Amino acid sequence: MKRIQKIILSLAVLLVLAGLVYLAFYLKDVAEYKKAVEETTFEEIPLANVSDGVYTGEYDVSFIYAKVEVTVKNGMISEIQLIEHKNERGRSAEAVLQNIKEEQKIDVDAVSGATNSSTVIKKAVEQALKKGLRKE
Numbered sequence: 001m002k003r004i005q006k007i008i009l010s011l012a013v014l015l016v017l018a019g020l021v022y023l024a025f026y027l028k029d030v031a032e033y034k035k036a037v038e039e040t041t042f043e044e045i046p047l048a049n050v051s052d053g054v055y056t057g058e059y060d061v062s063f064i065y066a067k068v069e070v071t072v073k074n075g076m077i078s079e080i081q082l083i084e085h086k087n088e089r090g091r092s093a094e095a096v097l098q099n100i101k102e103e104q105k106i107d108v109d110a111v112s113g114a115t116n117s118s119t120v121i122k123k124a125v126e127q128a129l130k131k132g133l134r135k136e
Contacts, residue, residue, distance in 0.1 A: 036061040050132040057128025090117025
């Protein structure tokens, strides 16, 4: 009977250690994700220098990812389609796309309660617009 108790205790200790290792890696990933979002900056893309067309952009910070398709006509953003949005609780951030279209700029206010997802979506739009910049 003592042998079975030792085996059970050993398995329990291993399980707890495995859980702690997993937790440590998870917390490290979360810290890296938060740092990536904090360090995200935006370039203001002059829309007059973006050729008419449809451009795809994406941005990934591990826990949040966005892929967009931006249509530019006559130096203006005429449409933005969200192709993919992997998020935690930031689905409401998708409203930022309408703000970008209305204000015709990338660095609009983030959606309250979905700041990180807003940042990732805006950066994906920036990446798309950069593809359409005319070479000078």
